Amino acid sequence: MAELIVFTCASGKQCSHIIPLLYRDPPLFKFRLVVHSESSLKSLSSQYPDAEVVRRNLGNPEECSEIVDCAAIVYFIGPTFHPHEAQFGFNMIDASVRESRKPNSKLSHFIFSSVLHPEITKLLNHDRKRQIEEYLCESPLKYTILQPSHFADNAMGRLLSLKDSPDPVFVAAHDPEVAFSFSCLRDHAEVSEKIIRERSKHFYATYQLASTWPMKYSEYVQSVGQVLGKTIKVQQMPCEEVVDMYCSLVFGAKKEVDQRFKDGPERLLLYYNKRGIVGSPSVLEWLLGRPGTTPAQLAASLLS
Ligand SMILES: NC(=O)c1ccc[n+]([C@@H]2O[C@H](COP(=O)([O-])OP(=O)(O)OC[C@H]3O[C@@H](n4cnc5c(N)ncnc54)[C@H](OP(=O)(O)O)[C@@H]3O)[C@@H](O)[C@H]2O)c1
Known part of the structure; x- marks a missing residue:
C-alpha cells in the first residue's frame, strides 16, 4: 500500500x-x-x-x-x-x-x-x-x-534576464566580493529524493549540502555572464532597499511588514556584507555520486 x-x-x-x-x-x-x-x-x-x-x-x-x-x-x-x-x-x-x-x-x-x-x-x-x-x-x-546553503537559483532569473542587454548590469543584494558556497535546488531535490527512497540508511544523519566550493558573488555573476557571452557589471544595492525588496518578495508586495518579520532579513544582509556562508560540496558529491551543479551549468540548462 x-x-x-x-x-x-x-x-x-x-x-x-x-x-x-x-x-x-x-x-x-x-x-x-x-x-x-x-x-x-x-x-x-x-x-x-x-x-x-x-x-x-x-x-x-x-x-x-x-x-x-x-x-x-x-x-x-x-x-x-x-x-x-x-x-x-x-x-x-x-x-x-x-x-x-x-x-x-x-x-x-x-x-x-x-x-x-x-x-x-x-x-x-x-x-x-x-x-x-x-x-x-x-x-x-x-x-x-x-x-x-544559499541557493544559486535565487538570483538566476534576474541574471538570465540580462541575456539580451547590450550593457548588462547586475544589482547585487550584498557585497559581491564576499564568498559563498552555493547550493542548487535540483541537487537538493535529488538528495532529498534519495534520502526519502533509501530511508533507513540516512537515519540520524546530518548532511551539509553545498553544490560548490566557496566562490565570490562576483565570480558567480561572471560565471553566468560567460554562459550568456557577456561581461556583466556588478553594482551593489543599498542595504535598506534590499531589506524592503526581500520583505515584499517574501511577505507580499503591498503589506506593511511587522518589525519582528523584518529582523531576519536585516540581520542577514548585515552578515552577508561582511561574511558569507561556506561549506564543503564533498558530502553532496558523495551522496549523489557526481559533483554538484555549478551556477554556470544551472544557467546553461535553464537556457536550453
Ligand atoms: N533561499 C535560500 O537560499 C535558502 C537556503 C537554505 C535554506 N533556506 C530556508 O528554506 C526555507 C524556505 O523554503 P523555500 O525556499 O522552499 O520556501 P520559499 O520559496 O521561500 O516559500 C515560502 C514558503 O513558506 C510558506 N509560508 C509562508 N508563511 C507561512 C506560515 N505562516 N506558515 C506556514 N507556511 C508559510 C509559503 O506557503 P504559501 O505559498 O502557502 O504562503 C511558501 O511555501 C526557509 O526556512 C529558509 O530559511 C533558504
Whole structure:
C-alpha cells in the first residue's frame, strides 16, 4: 500500500523541485501537501490533482497533529524569516512523536530541511533552525537533517534576464566580493529524493549540502555572464532597499511588514556584507555520486 508523505511549505522553491521527483511514482507514495495561503491551495490542487492539499496553521498543535495523521514520512521546511519558525518546528516534532506512539503507527522518518551552519547565532533564520535541530536530535524520532546553503537559483532569473542587454548590469543584494558556497535546488531535490527512497540508511544523519566550493558573488555573476557571452557589471544595492525588496518578495508586495518579520532579513544582509556562508560540496558529491551543479551549468540548462 502507498505510504503517506507530508511536505510543509509545499508551494516553496524546495518542494517545487522535490515533489515532482516523487509524484511520478504514485504506487509508492501518497501526498499531503501543507500550504499557508489560499492561492497556494488552489495552485497546488491543480498542479497535483492526486495529492491531498491542505491549508493548516503550523502554530496550532492540533492542526499539526492533523498534518501528520497516518503519515509515514514527514518532510519539514519552515517558512522564510518567520519569527515563530522554531515553535513551528517544535510543534511538528511533538505532533510526529505523538503520531509515532499511536498503535500501528506508520511514522518512520522525520526529515528536516534546515540550513548550512545553523550554529551561526548572529543570523536569526539560522538560530531558529539550530533550536529545531537540537529539539529533533533529542526526540525519539528517526530523523535526517539536510543543511542546504544559499541557493544559486535565487538570483538566476534576474541574471538570465540580462541575456539580451547590450550593457548588462547586475544589482547585487550584498557585497559581491564576499564568498559563498552555493547550493542548487535540483541537487537538493535529488538528495532529498534519495534520502526519502533509501530511508533507513540516512537515519540520524546530518548532511551539509553545498553544490560548490566557496566562490565570490562576483565570480558567480561572471560565471553566468560567460554562459550568456557577456561581461556583466556588478553594482551593489543599498542595504535598506534590499531589506524592503526581500520583505515584499517574501511577505507580499503591498503589506506593511511587522518589525519582528523584518529582523531576519536585516540581520542577514548585515552578515552577508561582511561574511558569507561556506561549506564543503564533498558530502553532496558523495551522496549523489557526481559533483554538484555549478551556477554556470544551472544557467546553461535553464537556457536550453
Ligand atoms: N533561499 C535560500 O537560499 C535558502 C537556503 C537554505 C535554506 N533556506 C530556508 O528554506 C526555507 C524556505 O523554503 P523555500 O525556499 O522552499 O520556501 P520559499 O520559496 O521561500 O516559500 C515560502 C514558503 O513558506 C510558506 N509560508 C509562508 N508563511 C507561512 C506560515 N505562516 N506558515 C506556514 N507556511 C508559510 C509559503 O506557503 P504559501 O505559498 O502557502 O504562503 C511558501 O511555501 C526557509 O526556512 C529558509 O530559511 C533558504
